[in-house]
Amino acid sequence: MSRCESFQEDLTLHASGDLSTSQTVRLEAHLATCAACARERQALGRLVAALGESTQSSREHEVDWERFALETAARVQRESAPRIAPFRARTRLVLRPAFLLKAAGLFLAAGLAAVLVSRMPAPDSPVAGPPAVDAQPAAQPVETEVSAEMQDRVERSLARQNTHRYLEQSRAVLMNVLDTPVRCSRNEIDISAEKQRSLELLRRKQLLRTDLDRPELARAASLCDQLEGILMEISTLKDCADLERIQDLRAAVQRNQLLVKIRVAEQELGGTIA
Amino acid sequence: MEDTDKELMEAVQRDEPGAFETFVRRFQRRFFRIAMRYLREHEAALDAVQEAFVKIHQARDRWEPRAQPFTWAYRIVANHCIDLLRKQGKAPTESLDDEEGSPGRVLEDPKAENPEAALSLQELGQALRRALGRLPAPQREILELRYFEDLSLQEIAELKMLPLGTVKSTLHRATRSLKLHFEATEGPSA
Numbered sequence: 057m058s059r060c061e062s063f064q065e066d067l068t069l070h071a072s073g074d075l076s077t078s079q080t081v082r083l084e085a086h087l088a089t090c091a092a093c094a095r096e097r098q099a100l101g102r103l104v105a106a107l108g109e110s111t112q113s114s115r116e117h118e119v120d121w122e123r124f125a126l127e128t129a130a131r132v133q134r135e136s137a138p139r140i141a142p143f144r145a146r147t148r149l150v151l152r153p154a155f156l157l158k159a160a161g162l163f164l165a166a167g168l169a170a171v172l173v174s175r176m177p178a179p180d181s182p183v184a185g186p187p188a189v190d191a192q193p194a195a196q197p198v199e200t201e202v203s204a205e206m207q208d209r210v211e212r213s214l215a216r217q218n219t220h221r222y223l224e225q226s227r228a229v230l231m232n233v234l235d236t237p238v239r240c241s242r243n244e245i246d247i248s249a250e251k252q253r254s255l256e257l258l259r260r261k262q263l264l265r266t267d268l269d270r271p272e273l274a275r276a277a278s279l280c281d282q283l284e285g286i287l288m289e290i291s292t293l294k295d296c297a298d299l300e301r302i303q304d305l306r307a308a309v310q311r312n313q314l315l316v317k318i319r320v321a322e323q324e325l326g327g328t329i330a
Numbered sequence: 331m332e333d334t335d336k337e338l339m340e341a342v343q344r345d346e347p348g349a350f351e352t353f354v355r356r357f358q359r360r361f362f363r364i365a366m367r368y369l370r371e372h373e374a375a376l377d378a379v380q381e382a383f384v385k386i387h388q389a390r391d392r393w394e395p396r397a398q399p400f401t402w403a404y405r406i407v408a409n410h411c412i413d414l415l416r417k418q419g420k421a422p423t424e425s426l427d428d429e430e431g432s433p434g435r436v437l438e439d440p441k442a443e444n445p446e447a448a449l450s451l452q453e454l455g456q457a458l459r460r461a462l463g464r465l466p467a468p469q470r471e472i473l474e475l476r477y478f479e480d481l482s483l484q485e486i487a488e489l490k491m492l493p494l495g496t497v498k499s500t501l502h503r504a505t506r507s508l509k510l511h512f513e514a515t516e517g518p519s520a
Binding site: 064065068069071072074099100103104106107108115116119121122124125126127128129131132135228231232235238239246249 | 350351354355358359362363372376379380383384385387388389391392402405406409454455458473476477478482483498499501502505506508509512
């Protein structure tokens with residue numbers, strides 16, 4: 057191989073700006089002594105420059121990119137599904153005794169205040185007596201009554217919150233699998249993360265059973281049962297799932313309108329949380 | 331000092347305020363060019379880029395530090411464009427034809443200050459497009475990724491799962507072939 061031939065690839069990479077510093081030094085020393093290679097380098101440079109110039113979209117410069125970035129960030133904020141990663145963290149937060157105590161305390165305080173207010177005579181009541189005398193005898197029975205009622209309210213509220221969260225996380229998994237395909241290869245989709253999350257959700261479903269047995273959550277329970285089938289299917293796929301299997305899943309989700317049903321259920325549950 | 335792409339992506343994963351906005355600023359133009367290559371319509375490409383950013387944000391927890399954030403996100407953008415084309419009943423194609431946004435078309439800018447220069451650039455663009463069309467698909471793709479989408483050789487290697495040396499030699503062969511085709515039809519560029 058002649059000396060010039062050994063520099064051919066370097067000439068191209070030099071023109072495209074991809075040559076390392078040491079190779080550049082070596083090539084430029086050669087170019088200083090070889091007119092043929094220097095001419096070739098110039099021709100390649102012109103070609104690369106022409107390619108570079110022809111890449112810009114005619115209207116790329118018309119876009120206000122600063123505004124586009126702000127609008128995109130705002131849209132992302134609006135449309136992003138709740139993230140899945142903090143799943144365990146959030147679950148831990150909800151199930152943490154301190155959180156439960158705090159939630160129960162808040163409900164108790166609110167309930168107690170409501171009951172006391174409802175039992176207090178109106179300011180303009182003609183039978184209003186001295187508050188200290190009237191309030192004292194009522195205090196004991198009220199406290200017993202409130203704790204039972206409040207306990208039930210706390211339980212109902214937590215059941216709704218847990219179900220809401222379960223559905224929210226299931227929706228995020230489905231959306232990731234169906235709408236954000238990251239490919240392992242041309243015909244394979246990387247679903248390793250979703251598989252793990254599906255398994256977590258299947259485990260969570262077992263823990264949620266008591267909550268889902270509540271009559272007011274019957275509809276959500278039926279939806280969770282439908283989701284269980286899909287999650288089970290995801291959890292049994294290969295990490296790099298065949299595109300065909302994902303398309304089948306997508307068809308099943310669409311046929312059963314699962315994403316729509318989840319959103320409706322989320323709204324119902326979210327809207328009724330006390 | 332500006333964060334590296336990986337540092338920025340880690341900040342995005344931690345949901346640090348403003349991190350994703352910075353991510354958008356850093357990559358929006360490059361993603362726009364990718365979307366243009368597939369969709370070839372300005373407005374459609376802008377919409378597609380925004381939608382792809384939403385998907386990227388939703389999938390942020392799936393990025394792993396061994397991958398370059400750009401190449402990871404590139405796949406999401408490209409797949410989203412392919413899905414859009416499929417929904418429209420169009421076959422995804424990366425070939426260059428005479429549509430808006432293809433290399434030659436870009437040179438038809440009526441606002442160009444020098445119409446003669448614009449015309450000559452337009453002709454040059456068309457000639458390049460013809461020459462590109464004659465390259466074997468793998469060579470053309472490497473060339474487009476390097477020059478049209480501004481990917482580094484390392485990024486191309488990661489994206490196409492090829493050794494860096496193969497990318498370098500393919501780029502070299504593609505550039506030489508392009509030059510030969512170009513000179514054969516348009517005369518020597520030198």
